[in-house]
Amino acid sequence: MRRSHLFLKTRKEISKEEVSRNAQLLTRGSYVNQVMAGVYSYLPLGLRVLTKIEQIVREEMNAIGSQEVLMPALHPREIWDVTGRWDKVDVLFKLKGAGDRDLALGPTHEEVVTPLASTVINSYRDLPQAVYHIQTKFRNEARAKSGLLRGREFRMKDLYSFHTTQEDLDTFYDRVMAAYMKIYRRIGLGERTLITYASGGVFSKYSHEFQTLTDSGEDVVYAIPGTTEVLGVQERFAINSEIIDDQEALRGILPNYQPGDEQKLVQHKTIEVGNIFKLGTRFSSACGLTFADKDGKPQHPIMGCYGIGPSRMMGTIAEILSDEKGLIWPEEVAPYKVNLLNLKASDATTTQAADALYDTLQRAGVEVLYDDRDVSAGEKFADADLLGCPWQAVVGPKGAEKGVVEWANRRTGAKQELPVGQWPW
RNA sequence: CGGGGAGUAGCGCAGCCUGGUAGCGCAUCUGGUUUGGGACCAGAGGGUCGAAGGUUCAAAUCCUUUCUCCCCGACCA
Numbered sequence: 001m002r003r004s005h006l007f008l009k010t011r012k013e014i015s016k017e018e019v020s021r022n023a024q025l026l027t028r029g030s031y032v033n034q035v036m037a038g039v040y041s042y043l044p045l046g047l048r049v050l051t052k053i054e055q056i057v058r059e060e061m062n063a064i065g066s067q068e069v070l071m072p073a074l075h076p077r078e079i080w081d082v083t084g085r086w087d088k089v090d091v092l093f094k095l096k097g098a099g100d101r102d103l104a105l106g107p108t109h110e111e112v113v114t115p116l117a118s119t120v121i122n123s124y125r126d127l128p129q130a131v132y133h134i135q136t137k138f139r140n141e142a143r144a145k146s147g148l149l150r151g152r153e154f155r156m157k158d159l160y161s162f163h164t165t166q167e168d169l170d171t172f173y174d175r176v177m178a179a180y181m182k183i184y185r186r187i188g189l190g191e192r193t194l195i196t197y198a199s200g201g202v203f204s205k206y207s208h209e210f211q212t213l214t215d216s217g218e219d220v221v222y223a224i225p226g227t228t229e230v231l232g233v234q235e236r237f238a239i240n241s242e243i244i245d246d247q248e249a250l251r252g253i254l255p256n257y258q259p260g261d262e263q264k265l266v267q268h269k270t271i272e273v274g275n276i277f278k279l280g281t282r283f284s285s286a287c288g289l290t291f292a293d294k295d296g297k298p299q300h301p302i303m304g305c306y307g308i309g310p311s312r313m314m315g316t317i318a319e320i321l322s323d324e325k326g327l328i329w330p331e332e333v334a335p336y337k338v339n340l341l342n343l344k345a346s347d348a349t350t351t352q353a354a355d356a357l358y359d360t361l362q363r364a365g366v367e368v369l370y371d372d373r374d375v376s377a378g379e380k381f382a383d384a385d386l387l388g389c390p391w392q393a394v395v396g397p398k399g400a401e402k403g404v405v406e407w408a409n410r411r412t413g414a415k416q417e418l419p420v421g422q423w424p425w
Numbered sequence: 426c427g428g429g430g431a432g433u434a435g436c437g438c439a440g441c442c443u444g445g446u447a448g449c450g451c452a453u454c455u456g457g458u459u460u461g462g463g464a465c466c467a468g469a470g471g472g473u474c475g476a477a478g479g480u481u482c483a484a485a486u487c488c489u490u491u492c493u494c495c496c497c498g499a500c501c502a
């Protein structure tokens with residue numbers, strides 16, 4: 001993509017009112033644009049990042065055998081009455097449809113997926129099943145804040161699984177846990193993300209959250225020393241502060257627990273980037289979802305639900321993986337792998353060399369953003385640093401004559417000159 | 426929802442206290458000089474001062490109401 005054609009306008013300044021780092025950087029870089037508190041448009045660069053994150057989520061969900069569907073954002077009141085949650089979920093957006101009909105914008109999809117599952121599940125032979133979708137969710141937060149971290153409208157992948165036995169759910173639940181950690185590693189947050197024991201909200205007594213370490217987070221967790229194996233991989237665990245006084249929970253989590261042990265754990269601020277629950281039969285019974293067991297008797301499937309927020313993950317990456325100059329995207333989620341800079345667009349030789357490199361990179365299948373504008377070199381460097389693509393390929397008058405390209409790594413700052421046609425990776 | 430701060434040009438801000446022709450920077454447009462770390466000179470366009478009401482000869486400025494945004498707290502399937 002040529003920078004001169006790209007739909008964006010980067011900015012040097014941002015309101016001093018906006019203190020959220022992710023909002024500052026993503027707005028200055030023209031990745032997103034705020035429409036109202038907690039609601040954003042995604043511009044071409046932002047959409048590319050979001051789409052890449054969602055694609056990684058999609059791949060890992062498919063890899064554990066779950067299947068993608070797409071459920072609606074607009075819900076009739078009736079399905080929320082069935083589960084008794086029309087008046088219970090205080091963040092539920094309610095609106096009136098034609099004929100004064102009560103409608104809601106979906107904050108989650110148990111009420112949709114459970115009846116949907118009943119069209120497919122009749123017998124134990126139809127189980128287990130797992131379906132997910134990646135979609136825009138709506139929650140009427142009393143206070144949206146922190147840029148993409150806490151929105152009223154946001155992207156979410158929610159997966160729902162249906163099982164004949166608790167053991168089958170437990171097995172699948174662990175696979176989802178492992179898949180989630182794989183996602184965090186791929187998007188560059190793996191090192192900082194802890195699997196966290198948490199309360200289960202209204203669904204279950206306990207759940208697991210995925211908490212990423214950052215001082216701008218709004219949660220507090222206590223890190224458990226050492227690691228625990230999850231399907232062959234050593235993972236770090238933590239305990240959410242909301243259950244740190246729950247002795248029963250602590251006995252179940254910490255081996256040889258003695259009262260007071262929890263005070264030795266180290267406290268961290270974190271942002272919640274995922275949450276998985278064992279639902280039991282809460283929704284299958286409320287919605288009348290049954291299957292015939294081997295004796296022909298009706299049973300309610302045991303359910304699990306598993307959420308992860310791509311837009312929040314994007315905000316978290318921007319929040320954490322950045323420096324004073326701008327964003328630093330991990331390779332798998334970067335809008336473009338290479339930001340090619342033509343330092344002197346008014347010079348025919350330089351432009352010819354830069355155009356040729358752009359062409360070569362594209363033909364090699366490398367995603368490249370080509371800054372072909374006739375503006376000062378300093379502006380291009382500053383802009384490239386702000387946008388944060390992993391590699392900067394610099395073509396200037398000197399290099400063009402010698403037939404070399406200067407490659408700079410955005411994260412490390414390391415620079416090297418390479419002959420045209422060679423890549424640094 | 427409670428407390429605090431803020432709304433003035435596309436963006437970032439000053440002006441308000443002490444009422445009297447609405448300013449600066451960035452961005453944009455024109456011309457010229459520049460070109461390896463957000464260049465420079467000259468010129469130009471762009472404003473219902475968040476909204477409504479009130480006080481006054483006169484309101485961006487004072488008073489009342491209201492909306493929105495940001496922060497802290499509460500809340501957070």
